[in-house]
Amino acid sequence: MTDIVLSGISKAFGEKRVLENLSHTFAGGKVHGVMGPSGCGKTTLLNLLLGLLPPDAGMVGGVNPGALSAVFQEDRLCERLSAGANVRLAAPRLRDKDALRELFEEIGLPGAEKTPVYELSGGMKRRVALLRALVAPSELLVMDEPFTGLDAAMKEAAAACILRRLRGRTVIMATHGEGDAALLGGGVSLRLERRL
Amino acid sequence: MLSHKRRAAALAALFWLAVWHIASVLVGNDILLVSPLAALTRLFEMALTPWFWSSAAFSLLRIMGGFFSALAAGTLLAVAAARFPLVKALLAPLTGAAKAVPVASYTILLLVFLRARSLSFIIAFLMILPIVYDTLSEGLRNTDRKLLEMAKVFRVPPLRRLRSIYIPQILPYLISAVGVGVGIAWKSGVAAEVIGLPQGSVGSRLYEAKLFLDMRGLFAWTVAVMLLCAGLEKLTLWLIKRAARALERM
Numbered sequence: 001m002t003d004i005v006l007s008g009i010s011k012a013f014g015e016k017r018v019l020e021n022l023s024h025t026f027a028g029g030k031v032h033g034v035m036g037p038s039g040c041g042k043t044t045l046l047n048l049l050l051g052l053l054p055p056d057a058g059m060v061g062g063v064n065p066g067a068l069s070a071v072f073q074e075d076r077l078c079e080r081l082s083a084g085a086n087v088r089l090a091a092p093r094l095r096d097k098d099a100l101r102e103l104f105e106e107i108g109l110p111g112a113e114k115t116p117v118y119e120l121s122g123g124m125k126r127r128v129a130l131l132r133a134l135v136a137p138s139e140l141l142v143m144d145e146p147f148t149g150l151d152a153a154m155k156e157a158a159a160a161c162i163l164r165r166l167r168g169r170t171v172i173m174a175t176h177g178e179g180d181a182a183l184l185g186g187g188v189s190l191r192l193e194r195r196l
Numbered sequence: 197m198l199s200h201k202r203r204a205a206a207l208a209a210l211f212w213l214a215v216w217h218i219a220s221v222l223v224g225n226d227i228l229l230v231s232p233l234a235a236l237t238r239l240f241e242m243a244l245t246p247w248f249w250s251s252a253a254f255s256l257l258r259i260m261g262g263f264f265s266a267l268a269a270g271t272l273l274a275v276a277a278a279r280f281p282l283v284k285a286l287l288a289p290l291t292g293a294a295k296a297v298p299v300a301s302y303t304i305l306l307l308v309f310l311r312a313r314s315l316s317f318i319i320a321f322l323m324i325l326p327i328v329y330d331t332l333s334e335g336l337r338n339t340d341r342k343l344l345e346m347a348k349v350f351r352v353p354p355l356r357r358l359r360s361i362y363i364p365q366i367l368p369y370l371i372s373a374v375g376v377g378v379g380i381a382w383k384s385g386v387a388a389e390v391i392g393l394p395q396g397s398v399g400s401r402l403y404e405a406k407l408f409l410d411m412r413g414l415f416a417w418t419v420a421v422m423l424l425c426a427g428l429e430k431l432t433l434w435l436i437k438r439a440a441r442a443l444e445r446m
Contacts, residue, residue, distance in 0.1 A: 052345050068349050076346040080364045089360060090350040136350050 001028030001139055001170050002062040004049065009058035011044055017195055018044045021058070024190050028062070031171040031186025033178065040192040042174035043073055046142050049172060069138035069169075071146040075129040077117045083128045084113030090136035106164070107131055108157045122149045130158055134165045141166070143173040147180055159183040227409055235415035242416055247396075255316060255398040256424060259385035262320030263377060263432075269321075270328025270373075277329075278336040291326040299323065303388040312392035316385035316399070323384040324377045331376075335369030336362070359443050367440050371433060378429040382421055 004026040011019040018041040026032045034042050047053040051065050069090065077086045084100050094100060104113045107127045117125060126149045133141060146162075147155045162184055175181055178188050213232050220231040230238075242248040277284035302322055306315060343361045346352075352360070389399020398417060405413035 050345075050349050052348070066351065070346075070349050072342070072346065074342060076342050078343065078360045078364065081360055085360070089347070089352050089356065092353070092356070132350070 001168060002064075003028045004063060004140065004170060004172065005059075005061040006045075007059045007061065009045075009048065009060065010056045011041070011048065011053065012056055019048075019055075019192075020195060022192075023058075026170060026172055026189060028170050029168050031166075031181060031184045032173070032190065033181030033186060033188035034172060034174045034190045034192065035176070035178065035181075035188045036192035037194050038176075040194040042192060043144055045192070046070075046144050046172065046174055049140070049142050064139055067137065067139040069133045069136040069141045071129050071133045071141075071143040073144040073148075073174075075125045077125055077128060077132075079118045080116065082114050082116055083109070083120060083124075086117060086128055087113070087132045087135055090132045094135055103131055103135065107161045108154060123151070123154055126150055127154070127158055130162065134162060139169060141169050141171045143171065145174055145176065145180075147183075155183070227411055230411045230415050234412050235419055238412040238416035239419055242413070242420075248420075251396055251398050251401050252420065252424065254394075254396050255385065255389060256428075258314070258317040258397075259320045259381050260428060262317040262322075262385065263324050263381040265317075266321045266324035266381075267328055267374070267377070270325050271332055271370075273325075273329050274332035274336060277333055284333075287329070291329055294322060294326045295330075299384045299387045300391060303391045307392055312389075312394035315388045315392040315394060316397065319388035320381040320385040324381050327377050327380065328373045331369050331373040332366060335366035339365045363440050363443055367436075370436060370440075374432050374436060375429065378432060379425055382425040386421060 006022055006024045006026075009019055009022040010017070022045070034045060036042055044053065048055055048060055049063060050068055050070055051063070077083075078089070081089075083104070087100065087103070088094050100113050101111075104110060107130065109124055109127055109131075112120065112124060112128070117128065120128065126147075130146060133143065147158060150158060166184075171184060171186065173181060173184070173186075175188075181187055216232050220226075220229045220234075223229045226234065273283070273287060277287055299319060302319055303315060306318055310318065339362060343365075344357075347357045347361060386399045386402065389397040390403050391399075393400045393403055398421060402414060402417050405411070405417060
C-alpha cells in the first residue's frame with residue numbers, strides 16, 4: 001500500500017484557520033490515529049483525504065480517489081432503505097444473501113440486514129455504517145470516531161470485525177483517545193492542536 | 197368501521213351540505229341557488245346519458261394529458277436546472293412569468309394559433325409546469341448533502357443514487373406538487389374550455405348551462421368536475437408512490 005503524504009496542507013473556513021502548513025506521512029498498510037481536542041481540524045483533515053474539501057494550500061499525495069472508504073462522523077445512512085441495502089450501496093457485487101447475513105452476524109447484528117434503518121438504534125446504525133465501510137473495495141479506510149455510541153462490548157466486537165476485514169488497507173482514524181487506535185493494532189501518529 | 201379522521205371529514209362534508217341546503221331553501225329560487233339534492237339528481241340523470249361520459253372523457257384526456265406532460269417536463273427541467281446553473285438562470289424569468297400570466301390571457305393568445313380542441317391540454321400544461329418545476333427544484337436543493345458526499349466517496353452509480361438518495365428525498369415534494377397541481381389543472385383547463393368552447397367539452401357544457409340558466413346542470417357539472425379531480429388526485433398519488441417504491445426496490 002502507498003504512503004499517504006500531506007505536504008504543507010492549510011485549510012481555513014473564513015477567518016478561522018483550521019489547519020496551517022501541516023506536513024505528515026502516514027505509512028501505507030498501517031492503522032493511524034489522529035488525535036486532538038474538539039475543533040482542532042480532525043474532521044477537516046479526513047475530509048481533505050476523502051477529496052470532499054479542497055486544501056487552500058499544499059497537497060495530499062498517495063490517495064487513490066477510486067479506492068476510498070469511510071466511516072463518517074455521522075452515520076450517513078439512507079433511512080428508508082434496509083440495513084443490508086445500505087451496506088450494498090458501497091459494494092454492489094455483494095449479492096449473496098448468506099454472505100450479507102454472515103457479515104451482520106459478525107458485527108453483532110444478526111438478522112438486522114432486512115430491517116429498515118429508521119427502526120435501528122444509534123449503536124446499531126453505527127455498526128451498519130462500519131460494515132458499509134468495511135465491505136467497500138478500497139485501499140484507504142478513513143474513520144471519524146468510528147466507535148461513537150458503542151458500549152465496551154459492542155466496541156470490542158466491532159474492532160474484531162474491522163481487524164478481520166482490514167486486509168492490509170491503510171486506516172486513518174480520528175479519535176479522542178489513544179485506546180481506539182490501539183484496539184485496531186495501531187497507534188496515534190498525528191496529534192493536532194486547536195488553533196486560536 | 198370508519199376511522200376517526202374519516203368520520204370527522206364525513207361529518208364536516210355533511211355540515212356544509214346542510215348549510216347549502218338551508219341556504220337554497222331560504223333563497224327559494226332554483227335559478228339563483230339550487231339545492232344539493234337537485235344538483236345530485238341532475239348529476240345522476242346526466243350520468244345516464246352517453247354525452248355526459250363523452251364530455252367528461254374529452255376534458256379528462258386533455259387535462260390529465262397536459263398535467264402528466266407537465267409533470268414529466270417539469271421533472272426533467274428541475275433535474276437539468278439542478279445540474280446546470282445556466283439552465284436554472286435561463287428558466288428563472290420564464291417560470292416567474294408563467295406563474296403570473298392569467299389563464300384568460302393564455303387562452304385568448306393560444307386561440308389565435310391553436311384549435312380550441314387542444315386548448316385545455318396546453319393550458320393545463322402551462323399552468324402545472326412551473327409548479328412542478330419549482331417544487332422539485334426545491335426538493336433537489338434540499339437533498340441531504342451529506343448523503344451525496346457519502347455516495348461520492350463510495351462511488352455509488354448514478355442510477356443507484358437516484359433510487360436510494362434522490363427519490364426518497366424528493367418524493368414528499370412530488371406528492372405536494374401533485375396535490376396542488378391536479379386541482380389547478382382542472383380549474384384552469386375547464387376555464388380555458390369555457391372561453392374557447394371546444395365542442396363536446398365539460399367547459400362548453402358549463403357554458404351552455406349558464407346560457408340557458410340551467411343552474412341544476414351547472415351545479416351538477418361542477419360536482420362532476422370536483423369528483424373527477426378528487427379521484428384523479430388519489431389515483432395519481434397512488435401511482436407515484438407505487439412507482440417510487442418499485443424503483444427503490446430495484
